[in-house]
Each structure stands twice: as structure tokens, then as C-alpha cells.
Amino acid sequence: MRNVAVIGVGMTKFGELWDYSLRQIFTMAAIEALEDAGCSNRDIEAFYVGNMSAGLFIGQEHLGALLADNAGLKNIPAMRVEGACASGGLALREAYLTIKAGEYDLVMVGGIEKMSDSPCTEDVTTTLGAAADQEWETFVGLTFPGAYALIAKAHMERYGTTKEQLAMVAVKNHKNGKNNPKAQFRREITIEQVLASGIVADPLSLLDCSPISDGGAAVILASEDMAKKFSDTPVWILGSGQASDTLALHDREDLTSLKATRLAAEKAYTAANMGPKDVNFAEVHDCFTIAEIVATEDLGFFHPGGGGKAVEEGLTEVDGKIPINPSGGLKAKGHPVGATGVAQVVSVVEQLRGEAHKRQVNRAETALTHNVGGSGATAVVHIFSR
Numbered sequence: 001m002r003n004v005a006v007i008g009v010g011m012t013k014f015g016e017l018w019d020y021s022l023r024q025i026f027t028m029a030a031i032e033a034l035e036d037a038g039c040s041n042r043d044i045e046a047f048y049v050g051n052m053s054a055g056l057f058i059g060q061e062h063l064g065a066l067l068a069d070n071a072g073l074k075n076i077p078a079m080r081v082e083g084a085c086a087s088g089g090l091a092l093r094e095a096y097l098t099i100k101a102g103e104y105d106l107v108m109v110g111g112i113e114k115m116s117d118s119p120c121t122e123d124v125t126t127t128l129g130a131a132a133d134q135e136w137e138t139f140v141g142l143t144f145p146g147a148y149a150l151i152a153k154a155h156m157e158r159y160g161t162t163k164e165q166l167a168m169v170a171v172k173n174h175k176n177g178k179n180n181p182k183a184q185f186r187r188e189i190t191i192e193q194v195l196a197s198g199i200v201a202d203p204l205s206l207l208d209c210s211p212i213s214d215g216g217a218a219v220i221l222a223s224e225d226m227a228k229k230f231s232d233t234p235v236w237i238l239g240s241g242q243a244s245d246t247l248a249l250h251d252r253e254d255l256t257s258l259k260a261t262r263l264a265a266e267k268a269y270t271a272a273n274m275g276p277k278d279v280n281f282a283e284v285h286d287c288f289t290i291a292e293i294v295a296t297e298d299l300g301f302f303h304p305g306g307g308g309k310a311v312e313e314g315l316t317e318v319d320g321k322i323p324i325n326p327s328g329g330l331k332a333k334g335h336p337v338g339a340t341g342v343a344q345v346v347s348v349v350e351q352l353r354g355e356a357h358k359r360q361v362n363r364a365e366t367a368l369t370h371n372v373g374g375s376g377a378t379a380v381v382h383i384f385s386r
Contacts (some may be wrong), residue, residue, distance in 0.1 A: 004099045005227040005234035006384070008037025008220035009346040014334030015184040017214040022058060022114040023070045025216040030071040030110060033218035038230050039106065041072040044220075046103075048095045049080050049110040050087035051338035056127040058114050067110060084131035085287065087111065088217070088341025089371030089380035093240050095221050096382075105223040111342030112216040124212050128337070131374040133248035145209060145288065147249055147375040149201035152290035154255035156203065159305030161293065163203050167194035168311045169289035170207050170331055176318060177328025179358035180347075184213055184334030208289040213334035217342035219349070235349045238274065238366075239383040241267025247377045256305075258376035261298040265370075268381040269300075274366070276300030279383070281323040281351065281361045283344040285372040286330050292316075295370055296324060299381070318359055326351065326359045341371035341380065352386045 010032025012025050020028075026049070034041055047068045055061045068078035081091040088111030095107040118124045129138045132147065155161045171191055177183035189207060197206040227234040243263035246252055253259060269275055276299060284299065286292035293307035301322045302310045310316055316324040327333050327347035330340060348367040350356045367384045 001100050002102060003224040004096050004237045005222050005224065005231070006219050006237065006345060006349050007222045007227050007231040007234050008033045008039070009349045010036060011182055011217040011343055011346045012215050013182045014213050014215035014336060016116040018116065022054060022060060022112060023067060025114065025214060026067045026110055026112045026218070027070045029216040029218040030108065033108065033220050037220040039220065043106050044073050044076060044108045045105060046076055046095070046098065046107045047073050047078040047110070048091040048107065049112060050089070050091035050341055051080055051112050052082060052084055052087050053127050053130060054114065056130065058117050067112065073108065083378045084373030085285070085337040086341060086371045086373035086378045086380055087338040088343070089369065089382070090242070090341070092219070092341060092345060092382065093242055093380055096237055096240055099221055099223050105226045107221045108218060109221060109342055110216065110218045111339035113336035113338040114214050115212045115336060116214050121212065136248045136250065143201070144375060145201040145204055148288040148290055149204045150249060151255050151294065152203050155290060155294065158256050159308070161308035163195060164191060165293070165308035165312050166203070166208055166289040167191045169286065169292045170194050172311065172317060173286065173325050173329040173331040176326050176359050177332025180328045180333055183328045183332050184211055185332045204288055204290070210287045210330040210335040213336040215334055215336035215339045215343070217339045217346050219342060219345050233353050235352050236385050237382060238385050239268040239270070239272030240381070241265060241271065242380045243267070245377050247374065249375060256294065258294060258298055258372065258379060260376055260379035261295060261370065261372065261381070264379040264381040265299050268383050272383040274383060278366055279322070279368045280364050280366050281326060282368040282370065283325055283327060283329070283347050284370040285340070286325060287335060287372070289331065291372070292324060292329065299368065299370060318361060323361050326356065326361055341369070344369040344371060345382070348384050352384060
């Protein structure tokens with residue numbers, strides 16, 4: 001089994017990109033990744049793109065061929081990977097496994113979503129709800145803010161987590177996003193503003209929730225021999241893990257933890273021959289503020305129930321014990337759902353190369369990305385090193 005590296009990254013600004021189509025957004029990210037890797041589109045042997053729901057958002061399916069054509073990736077195998085909000089991370093894992101197995105030497109991985117073209121927020125909510133259990137959840141009116149509100153309520157009841165601690169996650173990530181030129185929200189907020197923002201699903205307020213976003217990201221993966229040919233600064237993928245859980249919350253063993261995250265992390269740690277203490281920083285799936293707190297516990301950075309207190313004590317700040325989401329996370333960087341898992345890798349590579357500027361983590365040698373589909377039915381974890 002061969003070693004695999006990331007040798008090139010590219011990403012558009014995230015936000016409401018009214019002036020660009022889905023294909024234009026992705027092509028911009030792909031060109032940037034190719035230029036960063038120092039290779040040509042003619043060198044790419046296969047293409048995987050993560051996308052949740054272009055069919056419902058903009059009426060476009062068959063994205064593998066469409067986006068490969070627009071990026072100049074002619075006649076190669078091209079395929080879309082879907083796993084709700086984890087689509088980008090799953091596309092990365094599929095590409096990683098094919099190179100590791102010896103099928104290809106140079107592969108492009110993309111992530112893309114165009115969400116703001118939907119006529120109204122209700123249509124976006126309905127589309128995202130397609131990733132939940134239609135018969136037992138969506139039919140009776142449960143939305144994803146509602147699902148994560150149930151998780152938050154359970155966490156609060158069991159561990160004493162507070163709304164103020166949830167708000168501190170949003171405040172931290174906006175502070176980080178301010179220093180990310182690609183972030184959707186580049187302004188700081190206060191705890192008071194979070195608490196005063198309108199309730200979406202109690203206890204989650206508007207500023208506890210990630211936004212509707214457009215955006216694209218792309219990375220180039222290479223086998224060890226190819227990485228040495230093209231790059232002086234490869235970032236190695238040390239481990240990868242994926243797991244799933246029940247789609248419906250009522251079938252879960254525990255609402256205060258995402259079992260799929262725990263299992264995916266165990267697999268990734270084992271593959272990398274590492275543990276949580278060996279990770280210098282992480283980009284985790286903070287679609288809602290409670291999601292970051294639960295993720296830091298499930299990934300082993302803090303004990304169950306300790307995530308809220310850790311945020312309060314500053315342990316997850318850029319200069320803290322284990323920086324979480326120095327990019328600004330989904331909360332501030334934005335969450336174009338199919339692009340998120342790949343954008344996390346872009347942020348990790350920038351950090352490990354020492355190119356993150358004002359949000360740079362000191363002594364960044366190892367990193368973890370955590371990408372979740374829906375309310376936790378799918379999770380994928382990757383571990384990286386310089």
C-alpha cells in the first residue's frame with residue numbers, strides 16, 4: 001500500500017456568489033489547485049467530486065462529466081460522490097484509497113455546492129432535509145436545526161453545557177474567520193449578539209447556525225513518487241476512517257455523541273498509528289455550535305461533557321491547547337455543503353505549509369479533518385502531517 005500526499009490546493013471565496021455558475025465556481029478552484037501543484041490538467045488520471053444536491057438546488061445532475069469537461073480533464077474517469085454534507089470528505093477518501101491501492105498516481109478531488117440560487121430559505125431547508133429520514137423525521141417537520149437542537153438539549157441536560165458556551169464557539173470561529181480571506185463572514189461577533197439573535201430551534205439561535213453558502217474547493221492527490229516529482233512541500237495523508245450510524249435520531253444509542261464520528265476517528269487514528277494527543281489542530285464539522293463541542297469530545301480531544309468547558313477556558317483558540325477550526329469553520333468560513341470536506345483539507349494544507357498568516361497555528365506538524373453527513377449518519381476523518 002502506497003503513501004499518498006496532497007500536492008496542490010485551490011478554493012474560491014465562500015458566500016453568495018451570484019455572479020458565478022456552479023461550473024464556473026468549480027473551474028476557478030480547479031485551476032488554482034493545478035497551478036499550486038505545478039501540474040497540468042493533462043497529468044490528472046481521475047476525478048472525484050463531492051456534491052450533495054445540485055439536482056435539487058439548481059437542477060443539474062451528472063456532475064462528474066460536466067465539471068471534468070469544464071476543468072479540461074478530458075476523457076478520464078470522473079464521478080460524483082454523495083454523502084450529504086460529508087460528500088467532499090468522502091470524495092477525498094475514495095481518491096486516497098485508489099492511489100493507495102495503485103490504481104492511479106495523480107487524482108483531482110473537488111467539492112462544490114451552489115445553494116443561494118434557491119428561491120428562498122425554505123427551499124434550501126427542504127433540500128437539506130432530504131438527508132434526514134423522510135418518513136420519521138422530515139414528514140413530521142423536523143429540520144436539521146431541530147435535530148441539532150435535540151442534541152444540544154440532551155448535552156445540556158446530561159453535562160450542564162450552557163447556551164453561553166455554545167455562543168463562545170461562534171465567537172471563536174468568527175474571530176478566526178476574520179483572518180481568512182476566503183471566509184463568508186469576516187467580522188467578529190460577541191456572546192451577547194449570539195444570545196440575542198433570534199431562536200431558530202431552541203436552544204440554537206441564528207448565530208449558532210452555519211449559513212447558506214456557495215463555493216468550491218479542489219485538491220490534487222499524488223502517490224509518493226509523483227509527489228516528489230511535483231512538490232517540495234507535500235502534505236501526507238497518514239490515516240483515513242469512515243463510519244455510519246442510523247439516519248433517524250430516535251434509533252441512536254445516545255444523543256450526546258455521534259457514534260459514526262467515534263468509529264471513523266478510531267479507524268483513522270489506528271491507520272496513522274497516532275492518538276488524539278498527537279494532533280496539533282483540527283478542522284471539525286461545526287454546522288451548528290453544539291456540533292463542534294460534540295465533535296471535540298468524540299474525536300478524543302476532551303472527555304465526554306468536557307467540550308463546552310474547554311471552549312470557555314480558551315483551549316480551542318488558535319493559540320490554545322488544541323486549536324479547533326482556525327479557518328473559521330463552517331460557522332464563519334461558510335458551508336456550501338458538498339465543498340466543505342475538501343475546503344477543510346485546503347485549510348489544513350495551508351496551516352501545515354505555514355501559509356495561514358494571521359490565523360497560523362504555532363508548531364503545526366499534524367492535523368485532523370472531520371466531515372459529517374446530516375445529523376451524524378455519515379462521518380469521515382482524515383489525519384495529515386507535513
